Amino acid sequence: MNANTKPVIFDGHNDLLTRLWLSSAADPVHDFIYGTLPGHLDLQRCQEANWMGGLFSIFLPPYAYVKNNHPDKLANPSHSDFTPQEIVDICCEQLKLAQQLEARSDGQIQICTSLEQIQACQQNKQLAIVLHLEGAEFLAIQPDLLDVFYEAGLRSIGPLWNRKSLFGDGLNASFPHSPDTGSGLTAQGKDLILKCSEKHMLIDVSHMNERAFWDTIEIACQPIVATHSNSHALCQQARNLTDQQLAAIKQSDGLVGVNFDVAFLRADGQRNTQTSLDVIVDHLDYLIDHLGEDHVGFGSDFDGCLLPDELSDISQISMLIERMQQRHFSDQLIEKVTSKKLVYGA
Structure with missing residues (x-):
């Protein structure tokens, strides 16, 4: 790989759709496609970086964050939590934003539901959105919305986030902490896993506590993916993965995408942007040692994380690639990590 060659990047996780929903811009979809958008991603920067897409998250942000920073997005900011209708509406609005990105891009963006479509996007220099x-x-x-969202293109699900829900306890603990933070999946959570597995959807364990993780391993007979997680041995955040969890993911023929958020990289767990890119490479190295080079990718968490100063947005991704080269990652290995295993399974 010479200095002018940029590897294709297919990313395991980003929060662009949530950022578009939170945006105060008059037309954030237009700004993403044709202009510049504050944050980590817009189409021009993605194209220049050879970032061809990835998994685009539909996400309900914490109520306190929305109330404190974007109160105009709430029906009644004096409330203490979202109403059930707000929860549904927020997710539906983010789906509509993804559809608008595709519809208004003059063919530059496509919502993909198969590997063949993702591969075609790469060949055609289109941005591939996997919901x-x-x-x-x-x-x-509204359980019936699973079918509605699936028909609209949803192909990947992380059933839990940090909050307790009908489906399980979620994952929320102070640093340092083991992933063992509560009960596992509820009966409804196990049913949801099975329904999604029957639809051949990707099952993401990145925000599962340890018991929910093992519940998922037991009932989902498919490769298990942690779209944006790191090594617990290197950074003892509760939602990073232990060596035993990594072994189970490898056994399932799954994959882990390395999260670029400094708090999930640093040994001290601090939200300190003065963090060397070597720490990302340390996690890549560790995961490759434990999983094998066919089971590790990028899971940046762009637009939903605090990045190292050297990696301020997607336009600086070449700095990370250079650091990987300096750390003796071969061209073949870099291509596997950035896209080849995710897109081609090779």
Whole structure:
């Protein structure tokens, strides 16, 4: 790989759709496609970086965050939590934003529901959106929406987030902490896993506590993916993965996408942007040692994380690639990590 060659990047996780929903811009979809958008991603920067897409999360952000930073998004900011209708509406609005990105892009963006479509996007220099659900709270309110969202293109689900829900306890603990933070999946959570598995959807364990993780391993007879998680041995955040969890993911022929958020990278767990890119490479190295090079990718969490200063947005991704080269990652291995295993399974 020479200095002018950029590897294709297919990313395991980003929060662009939530950022578009939170945006105060008059037309954030237009700004993403044709202009510049504050944050980590817009189409021009993605194209220049050879970032061809990935899993785009539909996500219900914490109520306190929305209330404190975007109160205009709430029907009544004096409330203490979202209403059930707000939860459904927020997720539906993010789905509509994804559909608008595709419809208004003049063919530059496509919602993909198969590997063949993703591969075609790569060949045609299009941005590939694979819809992912991060936390399934709205399905506890309207279960029939799983079929509706599936028909609209949803192909990946993380049933739990940090909050307790009908489906399980979620994952929320102070640093340092083991992933053992509560009960596992509820009966409804196990039913949801089985329904999604029957639809051949990707099952994401990134926000599961340890008991929910093992419940999922037991009932989902398919490769298990942690779309944006790191090594617990290197950073003892509760939602990073232990060596035993990594072994189970490898056994399932699954994959882990490395999260670029500094708090999930640093040994001290601090939200300190003065964090070397070597720490990301350390996690990549560790995961490759434990999983094998066919089971590790990027899961950046762009637009939903605090990045190292050297990696301020997608336009600086080449800095990480260079650091991987300096750490003796071969061109073949870099291609596997950035896209080849995710897109081609090779």
